[in-house]
Every structure is written in C-alpha cells, then in structure tokens.
Amino acid sequence: MADHDPITRDVLRTFEDVRSRTFARLEGLTDAEYLWQPVPDCMTIRRTDEGVYRADSRLPKGPDGASDDAPAPVTTIAWRMWHIGSDCLRGYLSFFEDVPALGDPFEWPGTADRGVLAMEEDWARFITRVEALGDERLMQPMGPRAEEYADASYLALALHALDEVAHHGGELGLLRDLYLREGA
Template sequence: MTDPATRDILLTFEHARSRLFGRLEGLTDAEYHWEPVSDCVGLRPGDDGVFRVDAVFPESSPDAPDPVTTIAWRIWHIGNLCLRGYVIYFFDDAPEFGDRDAWPGTAKEGLQALAEDWEHFTSRLAALDDERLLAPIGMGPAESTYTYLKLALHALVEVSHHGGEIGLLRDLYIRQGV
C-alpha cells in the first residue's frame, strides 16, 4: 500500500484488534452477561428468543452516574453500533441492518459477530486511498465536518474506551468474592 495515512490507520486498527481480542480470549457466557450492579444495562432475550440490548443509549442524569453496562452490551456497541453502523458512510453498498438492537446471546457468537463487523469495517477502510480518507464524507449528519479519517479515528476512540472497560469488567469478574 502506497498511501501512508491509510496504511497507518489500518496498522493502528490491527494493533487495537489484536489487543482487544487477546483480552477477550476465554470469555465465558457468564462473564459476557455478568451484571456487577443491580441496574446494569445488557442484552436480554425477548419473547421471540432473540437477544436485544436493553438500551441503545442508556440514559443518565446530572444527579446520577452513567449506567453500568455488561461486557455483552459493550461488545455490541463496538461491533454493531460503531463499526457496522459507520460502514454506511464509506460506500453505497452498506449492508442492511435488520434489527439494530439484536445481537448474539452467547460470548462465542458475540465475538464472532464483532470479528465480522471489524473485518467489514477495516476492509472498507482499506479500500480508501489517502485522498478519499482525508475528504469530507458528504452525507448524513456528519456531512460538513467529518472526513473519513475523523470517522475512523472516532471508531478507534470507541474501541479503546469500551475495550478498556471490558478489560476492567473481566478483572472484576475474576476477583469476585476474593
């Protein structure tokens, strides 16, 4: 690849992917759905058996801390809401989403879905050259202010933010009752 900005952002995504998926090795269903507090936001099966998020954007208030979310919710957020959701800005052939709130109910399937969303996002990113990477997106709510690079960097912020929280939740889960 001769485009240095595209190359560098892809290398950074690969480094983030490697760290996150390394941290998720051995994730169990119990950890995936673990609720460390009573009012946790997570994934729950509906009457149809399909797991869906409790809240896409959990509400917070100035008088209360932000809600705590499960590892499953955070993996859904990174994969579905960010990576899958941002693909619509890259090319006209973005996939249909169907039920945006649905996500696999097992750790294994959730990680597989995250891996697929990650691959789809980075393959779209790789198809850009530096000129397009630095160009305005030109559609949707980010029409005038976002470049493709800014969108990709925002995805990395979400990955690092929620990935760090996932790591902490795993550390706390392991140390329950110690």
Template sequence: MADTTTPDPVTRDVLAAFENARFRLFARMKGMTDAEYRWEPVSDCVSIRPGEGGVFRVATEFPESGPDEPDPFTTIAWRVWHIGSLCLRGYVIHFFDDAPEFGDRLAWPGTAEEGVQALAEDWEHFTSRIAALGDERLLAPIGMGPGGWADESYLKLTLHALKEVNHHGGEIGLLRDLYLRQGA
C-alpha cells in the same frame, strides 16, 4: 483482517492502529464465558437480554443519566454490541454507499462466542472499507451521513471509531479482571 500493506501512508498507519487495538481487545476476550459476557455486577445494569423467540436484544441503545447521577453501568455484552453494531456496523451503514444489509441492529448474540464473532465480522466490514478508500478519499469530506458528518473526513470518522474501540475495549478488559477476581 484489514490489509496493512497499502502504500498510502495515512491509510496504512490508521489500519495498523486498528490492528493493534483489535489484537489487544480480542486477546482480552479469549476464553470469555457466557456468564462473564452477561455478568451484571450491579442491580441496574444495561445489557442485552432475551426477548421474543429467545432473540437477544440490547435493552437501551444510549443509556442516559440525570445531571447529578453517574452514567448507567453496562455489561460486557452491551459494550461488545456497542463497539460492533452501534459503532463499526453503524458507521458502515451511514457512511458508505455499498453497505450490506445488516437487519436488526438491536439484535445481538446472547453467547460470548457468538458476540465476539459478530464483533469480528463488523470489524472486518469497517476496516475493509477504510482500506479501500486510500489516502486521498480518507482525507476528503465524507459527503453524506447523519449529524453534520457530511463535511467531516473519513479519517475523523475512523479516529472516532478507534476512540470508541479503545475506550470500551479497556472497560471490557477491566470487567473481565473484576469478574475473574470477585470473591478472591
């Protein structure tokens, strides 16, 4: 869990918002079964699936749809992977000089317990780096990263990560509600 006692007010408040989001999301995932985690309520779900050697991998990194089609439907497992590996871990890899070696970002645990644990680890990697920045660096341009992010601040990146967490976290909660009530 990130240190929210920092004297830097912007960093402290951002970390407090992340802690609130973490508490709500992880509370919603408590007790999730493997069946829920990989539940595919529609026939064309995008998910993680076992591949060579039984290693689960994300099937589609960025699901796309046509202009007149709804976005593809993704499972809880895909959404947990998206928050952890693509967003939080991906931001650490692309925007911090001291990124640890993570290996294959498309590989992800096939069980709910291991997926939630991997998300917790990615969360800690991200928030600990944000905490270490302090307000001055948090508000300054990043100076590196893909897609024009070099001129943006770490605060903008952090708020983008928080938006992704809240967006997909809410979807995870809704999918759990639907799974638990199917056939009721």
C-alpha cells in the same frame, strides 16, 4: 492498499494493535462473564419473548446532552461488545456507499462465543471499508450521506471509531478483571 497510502496504512496498523489486544482479552470468555452484572440494573442484552437477544437502548439525553444528573449506567461485557460491534463499527458503515442493510442494530448474540464472532465480523467490515478508501479519499469529506457530519473527513470517522474501540476494549478487559476477582 497501495504502499503510497501511508495515512491509511498507519490507521489500519493502529486498528490492528487495538484489535489484537481487545480480542486477546476476550479469549476464553464464558457465558457467565458475558452476561455478568457487576451492579444491579446494568445495561445488558436481554432475551425477548421471541427468543432473540437485544441490547438495552441508551437513556434518552436531555437538552444539555446528559441523560440526567445520575452517573452513566454500568454495562455488561455483552452490552459493551454490542456497543463496539453493532452500535459503533456496524453503525458507522452507513457513512460509506453501497453498504447493505445488516439487520436490527439492537439484536446481538446471547452467548459469548457468538458475541465475539459478531464483533469480529463487524470489525472486519469496517476495516475493509476504511482500507478501500486509500489516503486521498480518507482525507475528503464524507458528504451528504453523513448528514450533520457531511463536512467531516473519513479520517475523522476512522479516528473516532478507533477511539471508541480502544476505550471500550479497555473496559472489556477491566470488566473481566473484576469478574475474576469478584469471589476472591
């Protein structure tokens, strides 16, 4: 990234601040914490008959955008990590050109160590794409590949992704805090 791209630089610095806080909160994550369900019927990742783990899909939304009158389901750390890594950051790669298919978006590692690694890889792929844009392209519309978001800029996409990772990264920390205090 050239020094003359201050917007890209500042966006990437903020992503790095969020990344470092989020991954610091995941240090020492155990498999028990990763799959811990703080309440019954959490959304999580589940082992299939084929031996792979898959994230529970979100509830279908009604015409008003809500799934129903019930509160949103509680999730496990594993599901939240899948959401940050695969659902958001990896999913947003489809808005960029020349991105290879990265497999089943609902498949996710069944262990904490591999989940952290997968989220790191998805984060790095997304950041690399944003960095390669530079300020001029960052400010331009994403175009037809973004379908209903065609007129939105790559900056809008990066800021949306930043909101997602900061919000859900904070939830990861809270879930860890609750797990550590569950037996207290």
